[in-house]
Amino acid sequence: MTDVATPESSPGATAGEGEPLLLQGDSITKSFGGLVAVDDVSFSIPRRSIVSIIGPNGAGKTTFFNMLTGLYRPTQGRITFDGRNITGRRPDKITAGGMARTFQNIRLFATMSALENVMVGQHTRMKAGLFGSIFRAPWVKHEEERVRDVGREMLAYVGLADDQFEQMAVNLSYGDQRRVEIARALASGPKLLLLDEPTAGMNPQESARLTEFMHKMRDEKDLTILLIEHDMQVVMGVSERITVLDHGQKIAEGKPDEVRANPRVIEAYLGKQGDKEAPDGDDPEREES
């Protein structure tokens, strides 16, 4: 994995905490026809941090993710990842550059086994092409074995039972599917892991375990994690910084305590005439639209 950051951009490559920035977005805007889904959002993530994006439904969080991972091209603005300008790059290039994601509605390859799913995750870390595969040169065989081993390792790491490895993704339990999705993302060897509502559909115990696991991944895999999350327990427990989006605009940013106390955030979550209770504890937006 190449780690040579071409310093073509990244002005002021250090954040407040002194860690260098891994991801930086400058005035990112995305409009679909007349609808402005993300409006002039600037944003940065220091290396080895865990950052959350929260906001009511339709705030533009997933659109924001899709721009980072290359599924959408920003209408305006610039995204710098690991020192490189990745604005509007192809998703597979961005993945190769070290960004991996999971999806809000799990999107595994349904009829492939758990292991095969994770092997696809390593696509950008493999070299075998058409002719290499047809003639199955020794190095191709070794590569296959290596990828298989890494796949098993990743599945074990996320806590999937051995006997589930060869199960088809579609037959796995919901929790296991979430696990496999994270394993598949990890398999691509990312620097930045994007998790889109990883605790959706989990009970509080499972969410707590995932929170713990996020810390573990960050420390052991040297990861930076960006997550979209609705469960405030998780958000407040895991995030070092929180960005709040509402109607496509960034309305607040900062440490969990600061965000919790921010009147605009409270307003966005509870409405203007709502009472003064902070939006932690129960999550009003749990149900997905």
Added chain:
Amino acid sequence: MSVVAERFNRHPNLFIALGFIALGLMFPFFFDSGAGQMQTAVQALAYVAMALGLNLIVGFAGLLDLGYVAFYALGAYTMGWLGSGFFSEAGGGDGLHILVSGQITALPGVHVNFLLVIVAAVIVTTIAGMLIGLPTLRLRGDYIAIVTLAFGEIVGRIAINGDEITVNGTPLTAGRQGITPVDKIKLPGLDQFQALDLRPWYFVALAIVVVVLIVNFRLRDSRLGRAWVAMREDEVAAASMGVPLVKTKLLAYGTGAAFGGVSGAFLASFLNTVNADQFQFSFSIFILAMIILGGLASIWGTVVGAIALSIINFYLIPEVFKNAPQKIGLNFDLTELSFGIFGFLLVIMMVLRPEGLIPERRRKIELHEGVGPTSGVGKTVVEAKG
């Protein structure tokens, strides 16, 4: 004994393949070398190779291609152009001869060694496959089918009207008259093949099928094969996991087309003609029906489907049951009903066993258990295929 059993469990396909090849090698010795059954068998093998090529596009990568006949046509015309007297003005009327020997060197026209023609056919069809892939890159499901269908029709129309398309006074094709005769296969160390001695043809066709099978199996269990299936299941997720969609799709189109080209070149030489009437839309459907009958995405299923439909088309309908209508007092030619019979078979198949004769395990699950909760956009692709 247990060693054999263990090996079988580890490489079942290898053992099935060895059995298949052994059967294939024995087959011609049960029949006279000029028998009708041999003729059927050679064509069936050529169709197996084509069906395997189309299966790679439709079955593995999930790109519904209804214009596969185009690759048959291009392969056949490559053979026709490079191995017949069609370009009679070539070489100032003396002919152009590349690595050929024997009486052919005295004939006018272009005559190129068969192995080189095969290489040329692979190159031409691979490029054509990728070209037809380009406009479909942003499309999904049914829309891909429509574009590829149009491409097949375009090639077919050009073939029919090619006798009036001239370049420097030379027509492009011979239209419905056909380019004939086409050079018989001549392999190094062997005599030129004869029209009435079908065993050599049969063994060449078998060799082509074996090569195509090996390529199919190896690709299926490779990085590329996994990428194809991933793309078929969910394009967005595949791209997000690092699969380059454009390249991966074009490789599917190109590789699948190449098999059609090889097979087409072989058939041109075997049938001794390259006739525009061979390249009709119904041929694409014929090959697609083989795959669906056998089991979409299943390699052995495709082989069985192709053999079954070939036998029905070339042997059962025109020979065995030829007189069936007369026997029940009707007066029509059963071959006119061929496509009706295929359609009927497909309907029966869809009702009784929609996953095909030898289903691929993935398809079986899709059809019997639903695609389940992990499928997002991929589902529309699957639906479009069915």
